[in-house]
Amino acid sequence: MLTIDGLQYSNWSRSIFEQMREGGLDCVHVTIAYHETCQETLRNIGQWNKLFEQHGDLICPVGSASELLKAKQEGKTGVVFGFQNCSPIEDDYSLVEIFHTLGVRFMQLSYNNQSLLATGCYEAKDPGITRFGKQVIREMNRVGMVIDMSHSAELSTLEAIELSERPIAITHANPVFFESALRNKSDTVIKALGESGGMLGFSLYPFHLKNGPDCTLAEFCQMVGDAAEMMGVDHIGIGSDLCQDQANSVVEWMRNGRWSKTTDFGEGSSSNAGWPRQPDWFSNSTHYGNIAKGLTDHGFSDDDVEKVMGKNWLRFFESSFSAS
Template sequence: MHRIDCLQYCNWSEKIFRQMREGGVDAVHVTIAYHEMFREMVANVEQWNGWFERHSNLIFAGRTGDDVRQARSEGRTAIFFGFQNPSPIEDDIGLVEICHMLGARFMQLTYNNQSLLATGCYESEDTGITRMGRAVIAEMNRVGLVIDMSHSAERSTLDAIEVSSRPIAITHANPSFWHPARRNKSDDVLKALGESGGKVGFSLYPPDLQDGTHCTLDSFCEMNGPPAALMGVSHIA
């Protein structure tokens, strides 16, 4: 079994890279864009390239599933780039492929609010995937950029599952039956996600947790049962 952190954002440093190795973490999905536009995102890639060079004994750039297995065998951590917002592609579908070439492997279609592609979970009205969103999904499918709907609203998420020709991901959210946070997911979404071959990664972010920072390990573990029965264990990360 591989140890994969499905989404992480922090003040990266050698200390953290060493802590990941001490914890046996084989791969991490790293946020390199929240609201950055394309050029700002490239600056973040440049920074990571420096870390890859200086700490090559600890981390390296991940691109495929084989890199997770390589990381395990070499005692290093594979770093997979992801966007929590589609802002790096701006309004240019051609940038989807460029971002993939630069190492991006995950992109959320929204970050809480309405984007050019879909509706975020904090909007009062969910109009679903937009016309541009459908075109971007097709391009993401073509180049191999995973669609992530962690911060998206219900209809938009269900639309993405239906429109995408490849399984999508919800990399960091929890079931809404357990805690009704705005971006936690309904049984309908989880069921559709599992039936389509997608995966969900459960979140330890306090606002997503029952009882917030006072959430117990027992409660979090018990939460896994119903989604496992609904989706199948292989669809939970």
């Protein structure tokens, strides 16, 4: 079974990489920027280069589907870089190509707030893609960087699907019909994403789940089944949003960056400010087998389980990561 996770952001360590190997994870899209500037992002890539050097027996950088398959053959987990915000390109469209050369394959056009490109899901109003945003979408299409709208607002997302000449992704979110979080996606978005050949990665982050950390595997797999009916079984995958071993200061950074003088609690609250507890059937990267089994138990065919667990992401990577 090929297993690909459409998004993780963990406090990377040898023990986490060992869990990935134990869980049979062949490839993971990792976040390397939330609010970082260009230079700060280069430093984060530098940190990853050190990890590749130190743990080259377990992980390797991956920028194409063929590199991914080579990593699998060598028994390593391939790592794909992505941004959850457009902050690394600052005000400069030409940084899109530079970051692509450095291995970045996904960029969210916004992260919760209004960005220079698009609106985030926590803003009161959403005017859609900006003038700069239209330029950047064209450039991302040209070089082969995937537009990710996981944390973007509805109209911006629909416009990105429309404006982009290549299919886009929502790497880590769930349908609103499953849990009505601001971060989850409406039926309209899910249908438009599927019709345009895009990909939805299902999130295991408790704030995106029905009943939070108490969501059962069966409930999760029921949602996957319902979404497959809505958008097609070829357009869905896993995007766990697993944030393992992170300090609370990290979720504070993700939510507040440098923009908020008062504390913003994001999906949490003042009485529940830290990281939420993971469902016990998916608390680390050894647990991908639980999801595959859950999908089988729900009634998915072996072929479809393979699609959801990795083959759909592989096909999407094949057509998305190189120049148009």
